[in-house]
Amino acid sequence: xxxxxxxxxxxxxxxxxxxxxxxxxxxxxxxxxxxxxxxxxxxxxxxxxxxxxxxxxxxxxxxxxxxxxxxxxxxxxxxxxxxxxxxxxxxxxxxxxxxxxxxxxxxxxxxxxxxxxxxx
Ligand SMILES: [Zn+2]
Numbered sequence: 001x002x003x004x005x006x007x008x009x010x011x012x013x014x015x016x017x018x019x020x021x022x023x024x025x026x027x028x029x030x031x032x033x034x035x036x037x038x039x040x041x042x043x044x045x046x047x048x049x050x051x052x053x054x055x056x057x058x059x060x061x062x063x064x065x066x067x068x069x070x071x072x073x074x075x076x077x078x079x080x081x082x083x084x085x086x087x088x089x090x091x092x093x094x095x096x097x098x099x100x101x102x103x104x105x106x107x108x109x110x111x112x113x114x115x116x117x118x119x120x
Contacts, residue, residue, distance in 0.1 A: 009104025
């Protein structure tokens with residue numbers, strides 16, 4: 001069974017089997033894979049996903065706003081109406097795949113926190 005843990009994680013699937021759900025809520029990691037029984041409770045991505053989401057969403061929104069200002073010079077309220085919701089949507093769309101990706105990276109690199117054979 002060869003599952004790419006990164007693709008599985010980014011898709012919100014268990015990095016071990018690529019089948020079971022990784023998340024039990026929007027960002028809450030399931031305690032255990034429902035498909036293969038893999039212990040996901042030790043997986044902890046910490047602040048990792050937030051860093052990437054801030055940098056990527058910040059880059060996209062800042063340069064989009066800058067280019068829009070240069071090209072069209074819209075009033076400031078229009079900037080706010082466009083870019084505040086865009087920032088929110090972009091961050092919410094990115095944070096889950098990146099959290100899955102971080103957990104998959106822990107799994108693939110056998111990070112101590114993500115190992116299932118550690119003594120309790
Ligand atoms: Zn699994």
